[in-house]
Amino acid sequence: MRISKLLSTSALVTGLALFSGAAAAEESVEVLHWWTSGGEAAALNVLKEDLEQAGVTWQDMPVAGGGGEQAMTALRARVTSGNPPTAVQMLGFDILDWAKQGVVADLNALAAKEGWEKVVPPALQAFSKHDGKWLAAPVNVHSTNWVWANKKIFDELGLKQPTSWDELIAALDKIKGAGYVAVAHGGQPWQEATIFDAVVVATGGPEFYKKAFIDLDPAALNSDTMVQAFDRMTTLRSYVDDNFSGRDWNLASAMVIEGKAGVQFMGDWAKGEFLNAGQKPGEDFLCFRFPGTQGTVTFNSDQFVMFTVGDDRRAAQEKLASAIMTPSFQVAFNKIKGSVPARTDADGSGLDACGQQGMKELAEASTKGTLFGSMAHGHAAPAAVKLATYDVITAHFNGEMDSQTAAQELANAVEGAK
Ligand code: BGC
Numbered sequence: 001m002r003i004s005k006l007l008s009t010s011a012l013v014t015g016l017a018l019f020s021g022a023a024a025a026e027e028s029v030e031v032l033h034w035w036t037s038g039g040e041a042a043a044l045n046v047l048k049e050d051l052e053q054a055g056v057t058w059q060d061m062p063v064a065g066g067g068g069e070q071a072m073t074a075l076r077a078r079v080t081s082g083n084p085p086t087a088v089q090m091l092g093f094d095i096l097d098w099a100k101q102g103v104v105a106d107l108n109a110l111a112a113k114e115g116w117e118k119v120v121p122p123a124l125q126a127f128s129k130h131d132g133k134w135l136a137a138p139v140n141v142h143s144t145n146w147v148w149a150n151k152k153i154f155d156e157l158g159l160k161q162p163t164s165w166d167e168l169i170a171a172l173d174k175i176k177g178a179g180y181v182a183v184a185h186g187g188q189p190w191q192e193a194t195i196f197d198a199v200v201v202a203t204g205g206p207e208f209y210k211k212a213f214i215d216l217d218p219a220a221l222n223s224d225t226m227v228q229a230f231d232r233m234t235t236l237r238s239y240v241d242d243n244f245s246g247r248d249w250n251l252a253s254a255m256v257i258e259g260k261a262g263v264q265f266m267g268d269w270a271k272g273e274f275l276n277a278g279q280k281p282g283e284d285f286l287c288f289r290f291p292g293t294q295g296t297v298t299f300n301s302d303q304f305v306m307f308t309v310g311d312d313r314r315a316a317q318e319k320l321a322s323a324i325m326t327p328s329f330q331v332a333f334n335k336i337k338g339s340v341p342a343r344t345d346a347d348g349s350g351l352d353a354c355g356q357q358g359m360k361e362l363a364e365a366s367t368k369g370t371l372f373g374s375m376a377h378g379h380a381a382p383a384a385v386k387l388a389t390y391d392v393i394t395a396h397f398n399g400e401m402d403s404q405t406a407a408q409e410l411a412n413a414v415e416g417a418k
Contacts, residue, residue: 028057029313029320031304032078033089034071036064037250039272043337047139050323056316061085066249067190067377068094069387079103084307086317090136092127092379093386095305099130105306107134110318114325119343123371124301127379136303137324140339141362144267144300144374145198145293148274149286150256153180161288165202165232168291172239175262182239184261186247189390192397193376195265196233202292203229206370209298213375216385216418222411230396230403236265237397256285265290267300267377271338271354280352287354289361297365300377301342381414388413 029051035044048058063071072094078084084103098104111117111134120128120138128136149161157178162168176182185191201209204225211220220226241261244252253273255261264270274285281287304324306317323329330341335351340359348359365371373379378386392413396406 027055027316027319028059029086029316030059030061031087031089031320032061032063032071032075032085034063034065034068035089036062037066037248037269037273039250039274039276039336039338040269042276043272043333046329046333046336047323050326050329051320054319054323056319066186066188067194069190072383079307084309086309086313087304087306087320089302090305091300091302091377092373093382094378095127095136095303096130097382098305099133099135103308104130104135105308105314105317107137107306107318107321108132110134110321114322116325119345121342121344121366123299123366123373124303124342127301128303136305137321138301138303138342139324139330140334140337140342141299141301142267142269142339142377143358143362144194144298144376145201145290145296146268146270147263147265147286147288147290148253148256148270149263149288150259150261151282151284151286152259153178153262154286161286162291163294165292169235172262176239180259181241181255181261182263183236184252184255184264185240185244186249186252187240187245187394187397188247188249189394190376191249191252191266192233192393193386193390194267194374195236196229196393197298197374197376198265198290198293199232199236200226200229200375201296201298202290203232206296206372209296210372213380213389214372216381216414218411218415221414222407226407226410227403230406233393233397234403237399267374268338268354268358272336275336275338275352281354287357295361295365295368296370296372297362298372298374299362300374300379302339303342384417385414388417 035041051058063074065071068091075088124138128134128138153175157174159171159174162171172182208220208225211217249266250273252264253270256264257274257277257279279285306321309317327343327346330343330346331350334341340348340355340362375389392406392410395401
């Protein structure tokens with residue numbers, strides 16, 4: 001009798017423990033992302049820590065691969081098997097594609113309660129919302145048309161920051177002539193496309209970029225200006241080292257950080273690598289706009305798309321969305337990530353010189369109408385068009401076709417993918 005009483009009490013205790021264990025497990029989020037480099041992981045830690053402080057456990061689902069192509073493949077498998085993660089890092093048109101599939105959460109109540117509408121710029125809202133419903137929380141604004149340079153090499157060779165194509169080439173010649181790798185590059189399609197974003201603006205100007213990559217105008221895609229842009233890619237190819245093929249972007253950043261290479265053409269996530277290595281802007285490295293693109297900003301914004309999850313996981317999901325949208329978090333995160341806050345009311349005065357420049361130029365470009373979504377990072381056209389564009393850029397970069405053919409192929413490929 002006593003024993004059975006004991007048993008039933010202990011069963012009750014176990015039951016309670018299980019129950020509270022289950023309740024604790026509900027407060028967890030599974031997050032799919034591609035932030036696996038040193039700088040990226042350091043930035044993501046800010047979010048993990050904030051959530052853990054709010055009592056939410058972080059289940060990490062990292063899928064390496066800059067630009068996120070591999071992460072998107074992993075996501076498709078998860079959604080197809082009926083088991084999407086709580087939240088997924090995503091870019092531009094990919095967000096809208098998933099929104100149309102009807103598998104994403106509705107964040108309207110939270111967005112209204114926290115007043116997101118008033119503080120997220122319209123260029124980002126275009127991707128955070130679909131059919132009047134918020135489905136994603138934007139964490140930052142990156143831009144792709146930057147150059148990251150080793151200051152010691154620039155000083156040693158008496159180089160100034162180039163502001164035109166000719167000055168850039170003169171600088172690269174000097175760096176190469178001094179025995180350094182002039183351009184640190186990773187031969188992956190998305191990295192070549194990232195450089196192409198800048199080269200196309202530098203060659204044809206902002207209006208041309210828009211016509212080609214946003215309006216997808218066949219005449220712009222297959223034009224003499226585009227041929228010239230491809231020729232410039234061939235020129236840049238002559239400044240990379242022999243081992244560029246397949247190299248990850250952060251390893252290319254490391255070449256500049258370690259003083260083996262002069263410059264890297266890359267989005268401002270590269271700054272995260274320099275900072276993570278203990279380097280300081282203006283002292284150890286320089287940041288400046290890709291020569292000839294001053295005044296134009298090609299942007300991308302990482303957003304966390306919230307997928308439809310069971311009611312038991314909704315509260316934790318909303319805590320995640322709310323944490324991402326907190327102004328102080330946005331500042332702390334973006335200082336490390338290299339990007340700038342996605343909220344117009346976040347105080348950017350504590351950002352470093354590159355961050356300040358980025359914020360100022362973003363605002364100016366937005367006012368002037370020279371702020372455009374990045375082709376390379378999914379903010380100019382849907383994934384099918386983006387990937388078709390990548391293929392042509394990379395085939396040309398690797399010498400598989402001349403510039404004339406590349407421009408024709410580009411127009412054909414985009415037309416086929418539209
Ligand atoms: C993302 C960045 C990321 C970079 C390299 C870009 O598409 O927007 O957040 O750091 O890819 O992985």
